[in-house]
Structures are given as structure tokens and as C-alpha cells.
Amino acid sequence: MRIPNTLHQPVGILAGIGAQTASRLQKLGLYTLQDLIFHLPHRYEDRTRVYRIGSLKPGMTVLIAGKVEFIDVLPRGRKSLVCRINDGSGFINLKFFHFSASQHNALKPGTAISCFAEVRYGFAGLEMVHPEYKVISSLDDCVTETRLTPVYPLTEGLSQNVIRKAVKQALELCQQTPGLLADWIPEAILKQYRYPSLIDAIQTLHAPDESVSVEALQNGSVPALKRLAFEELLAHYLSLRINRNKTRTWQAPSFHAGEAAQLTTDHFIRSLPFKLTGAQQRVIAEIEADCRRQHPMMRLVQGDVGSGKTIVSAYAALLALTAGYQVAVMAPTELLAEQHKRNFDIWFEGFETQVMYLTGQLKGNARKAVLQALEDGTAGIIIGTHALFQEAVNFHRLGLIIIDEQHRFGVHQRLALREKGQQGDVRPHQLVMTATPIPRTLAMLQYSDLDLSIIDELPPGRKPIVTSVIPAERRSDVIERINGWVGKKKQVYWVCTLIEESEVLQCEAAEKTAETLAEALPGVRVALIHGRMKSAEKDAVMQDFKNHKIDLLVATTVIEVGVDVPNAGLMIIENPERLGLSQLHQLRGRVGRGSDDSYCLLMYQGPLSDTARHRLGVLRDSNDGFVIAEKDLELRGPGEVMGTRQTGQMQFKITDLVRDADVLAAVQQIGDDFLTQAPEAVQSLCDRWLGVSTIYSEV
Ligand code: ADP
Ligand code: MG
Secondary structure, three states: OOOOOOOOOEHHHOOOOOHHHHHHHHHOOOOEHHHHHOOOOOEEEOOOOEEOHHHOOOOOEEEEEEEEEEEEEEOOOOOEEEEEEEOOOOEEEEEEOOOOHHHHHHOOOOOEEEEEEEOEEEOOEEEEEOOEEEEEOOHHHOOOOOOOEEEOOOOOOOOHHHHHHHHHHHHHHHHHOOOOOOOOOOHHHHHHHOOOOHHHHHHHHHOOOOOOOHHHHHHOOOHHHHHHHHHHHHHHHHHHHHHHHHHOOOEOOOOOOOHHHHHHHHHHHHOOOOOOOHHHHHHHHHHHHHHHOOOOOEEEEEEOOOOOHHHHHHHHHHHHHHOOOEEEEEOOOHHHHHHHHHHHHHHOOOOOOEEEEEOOOOOHHHHHHHHHHHHHOOEEEEEEOOHHHHOOOOOOOEEEEEEOOHHHOOHHHHHHHHHHOOEOOEOOEEEEEEOOOOOHHHHHHHOOOOEEEEEOOOOOOOOOEEEEEEEHHHHHHHHHHHHHHHHOOOEEEEEOOOOOOOHHHHHHHHHHHHHHHHHHOOOOOEEEEOOOOOHHHHHHHHHHHHOOOOOEEEEOHHHOOOOOOOOEEEEEEEOHHHOOHHHHHHHHOOOOOOOOOEEEEEEEOOOOOHHHHHHHHHHHHOOOHHHHHHHHHHHHOHHHHHOHHHHOOOOOOOOOHHHHHHHHHHHHHHHHHHHHHOHHHHHHHHHHHHHHHOHHHHO
16 A cells, blocks of 8 residues: 555545445545544443453443353243353343344353443343353453444444544554644643643544543543544634634725715614613724725624614614615514514614515515515615525625624524625625623634624613512412503513423413413413414514503513513513523513513422522523623533524534533634644644535635
């Protein structure tokens, strides 16, 4: 075999990898030696020692040796071969559902065998089902290995052995050829963070020696894994930064402030029913400065629920309109898109522009008309869901993209919309908004291609929401309270949550709740809103609630984001222990929008675990989204905070954000130096970790 001088060589150059195996490896995304080397085992098996049978516990996956005491075929239930072995310290049953006569014959009583499998509770004590086993000459003759056995993710037709051999060869090449597996992390940094060199880290993870425990590998505390997670996160960070630097070289329409434009914006501000807060004015100024430049704005506006982000985005839209450009506003749900549509309709009344609406629900001629208006430029503002970029939408002159509740969308969706608006070299400005104040460490990773503005002030007169944590046994008190509240001409939300991911079940539960509440509360106008209703129905219900034709709105978590009804000042959240803190904070943000006191009752189903109690306490004691997000991270993990589980924002090969959150600080510390001091390494790192899916830096 030729010695490769680069890891970009195809896996086919390795001994034993023919065309067929190569194509199977490709199914796992493994094309090159580099891919293979970074294809880490997803678990390990420990054959380095023989366990005494008497010391086994269910759940252990271990190597044992024993002598066959008896063997029999049991006809009970599914026919099975059962063989009991004993090593003097205890016995265990081996069970086979598929077996041959020769197997049966080979396991005669008195025969010594070694077995490897997971230990379980069986019908008659501990058992191993279909263990790997070998007949040995005596109990002392059991062969152990010096390293843990890696178990790789596989695909059909590929065996552990094939992949183990291939990885082994690739590793040997790296060992023999200095520089083949380039280590771009400077020595000083490795020292500072006590990370091993790349080759050592890789070696450890593919073939851990006795100094590494299975537990440490599984829970991710081994430095080898930390080092790779660090490198992977660094690559993601760098790719986002590169993207951001690139946007600074791009052209964007400059929204010049002519005199006429100035008059229009002044008029707009004057016609608002309220005075902008200082924070809103500051953020507006930041946006204005961005939009006057010739390069695309990439700005994230972070502001707690109710801080008034929508009007800020409307002002940005106005800047685009006055310069003769179109604006696209994308919201994560139809409910929210509809609400924005209503607000924009009001705010832009009397301004010569047409606000239009597009979601996946819009069909036929209505849809055609909207698409036409966008294409010929009659529509100035288009508000919608992700249908805005998924469908055959063409803009006449898109100058600004506004994305609300950014955390619900992936990085990719955000970038895809920008591509849509590209005309020649000119790309639209982008303003994204989020109410989920993600902890700084995560923000720097997820939003490192964006500039940040923070609205850190609520409109005047808002009072903190008084939150109480109460057990479900007090349901009748709660119902009494609703009665009194409605008697004062005020409105109530009742939010149902359910463990099941199933929307159908959630909706059924909400329906039931609405029925029982209506029975218990004669005279109270109860309505229901959930995710499976048609958007027109939802719209009608929301409108009725806004117009106070409904007193009590029973909802699933569809009302989580953005919805705004100031007269609704009481919210009951059933089973809050099932949701993330940030999500609860968002839900709770539906109340507290008026100037009166407002209340949130977290009605839990006992008994609560200590963590759950603690979590709900955080919510009771704080109204500050940032504090809550930090606690959420601490108590639940970044996946929930970032919403990665919903949207799959970032796909990692190795990193687990919950497990490896501690690495982020180092990434940030080093990332920016890297960009300026090691540009060659940056590209190579991104290639290695983001590979063909380097969408961040492609756009
Ligand atoms: P969010 O930041 O959660 O998206 P919204 O933009 O929906 O908040 O604003 C919440 C409510 O506050 C809306 O009814 C909005 O009209 C109102 N609002 C926004 N800014 C102000 C302000 N400066 N003074 C008073 N009310 C405001
Ligand atoms: Mg909002």
C-alpha cells in the first residue's frame, strides 16, 4: 500500500476495504481516512478483566468464565436453550433463542467457557441473553484484552470487525507519519487546559488502555473527549465568525435618511399610542446605523417577553420602505404571524404600503395574488411563517429580513432566507429577535455571526408577575379564584401541558380540561385553542379573546410565544414541572402585559423531585429571563435552553452541549486569536469538523 501524504485519501486505500465495503462506509458518511479517524465509538466494551459471577449486578456488561452445570431446552413460552454456568462464586443462566444442535452438544456439563454480554434479571436469577461465548480449556484460560473494545455505529452489511480493522490501520498510518494528522491547537493552549495532543486523544478514544475507565468515557469526563469537543466547538465558532466577517465584505442596500424619509419616521413615532422606552430607542438607533451602511446588518435583538421588540422591528421595516425596499417578517407560528400582521396593519395604516400575509395554509388564487404582489413590488411588507422561503416566493426588491423568535429557527433557515433575497451582489439586511435570553457562553456559540442589541427595560407601569407554586389538590381553590377574577371583568389563560410529544394527545387533554372547566364555571365564557385547529379557527378564537368575548382561554403550549392580550392577567399552568424554565417564562410572559397586577399559578402534580421543586422555585422568585435561562442551563442543560431538540440547530459529531458546556469558555477565549493568527488552520479545522455541510461559511 502507498503511504498517503494526506488524510483526504479515500478509505479504499486501506487493506481489506474493497468497493463494496467502501460504499457501506460511505453510508455512514465515511469517505476519507480523516472521516474514519473521527468516527468515534459510541460505546465501549470492557474485556480487560474477568468478573466473578458472584459480584455481578444487572446492567453490567462484562466478561465472565464458568463451568457448565447443566444445559436444557425449555419448551416454556418461546423455545430456548438455557445453560447454567458457575465459577465457584455464583451461577448465572445463559439463554439462547436461536441455537443449533452442535451448540447444544458443545456445552456439556463440566465444559469451561468464557462469556461476554450484559447481565440482566431473568426468570431464575441473573442471566445473559445470547452472550458471545468461547469454549476454553480451563477457567484460568480466559483471554482478556489490554484495551477496551470500541463499538462503532454501523450500517447494514458492515461488521464491527471490519470497521475496527480499518480504523486501526488508519491510526497506525497517523502514528508512523508525523504531520499526517495535523494538530492545529498550539502547545501552549493544550498545556493551559491540560488537553492531550490530537493523536493521543484520538488513540485514547479508539482504543482506550487500562488507565481509562468505561465510566469516564461514557460520561465524557476523559480529557481526550474534552479536547475533541473543544476542537469541534472551535470549528463551529470559527465558521460562524468567518461568515460574519464575510458579510462585512458584502453589499447591502443602504437605507439613506433623506428629508422625506425623516418626516415619515417622525410621523410614525408620533402616531404610536405609547412612548418608546429608552432601551427601544437605543436599539432603534443601533439598527438605523447598521442600515445606513452598505453592508448587510446581521443583528440580534434580545429582549425579555413583553419588552416591546415588535415595534422596534416595525421601525426597521419603515426604514426599508422609505428607501424603496421590501421587508419580509418571519414568525415561527401562524398565530404569531397573524398577530404581527394585525399590529403592522395598525402601525402602517396611513402609510402608503401594503402589508401582506403568507403561510403554508394560504392556497389557490389568494396565494397567487400574494406571490404576484411580492414579485411586482406592490406588497411592501410580507409577514408569514417559514413558508416565506420554502415556497416559490420571489421578491421584487427585498431589503430587510426580520425573524421573530429566532430560537425556533435553525441557523440554516436564517441563512436560506437571506439567499432568497439576494440580488446580484446585494444581500438584504437581517434583524433577528429572541425573547429567550440564552446564557452568554451559548450565545457566543450560537450567535457568533450576529451583532447583539439588548432591550433591557420593560415599558413603564409593568408590574412583576406574581407567581405561586401550588399542588394540584388545590384545584377547586384555583377554580374559585378564576370565578372571582372573571367577575372583575378580567380574563384568564389556562395552559395544559402533557408529557407526550404527541400533539393529538395534548389537544385531547386540553379539550377535556376545557369541558370540565366550563362545567365547573357556569357563566364563564370558556374557549379552547390548540395546535390542531385550522388557522382560521385559531384566529377567530384569538380575536374573540382579544375582544373579550371569551373569559377563560384553555390552551396548549401553542400560545407560548408572542401572543398579546393585556386584559388577561391570570394564568394557570398545569403540570409546569414538565416544561423547561425558559419555556415557562415565555408562557408566563403572556400575562403581565397590562398595568394591573398579574398572576401565574404553577399547579404541579405531586410529588415533586428536589430538582423540580428547585426549578419551580426559580420561576417563583425571578421575573428576569436572563437569570432564569442561566438556572435552566444549570438544572436542565443547554439543549432545552437553545431549543436544539426542536430544531436541530447544530449537528455535532462528538460534542454534547450538556456534557461539554464547560469547554465553551476556552473556545471563546481562543477563537478570536485563531482567526487573526492562524488563518490556514481555521479553514482546515472547519473542513475537518464541518466537512461537506459547511453551510455557515458557504453562503
Ligand atoms: P415582545 O418583546 O415580547 O415581542 P411585544 O412587542 O409583543 O413584546 O410588546 C408587548 C406589548 O407592549 C405590546 O402590546 C406592545 O404594543 C406594547 N409596547 C411596546 N412598546 C411599548 C412602550 N414603549 N410603551 C408601552 N407599551 C409598549
Ligand atoms: Mg414578540
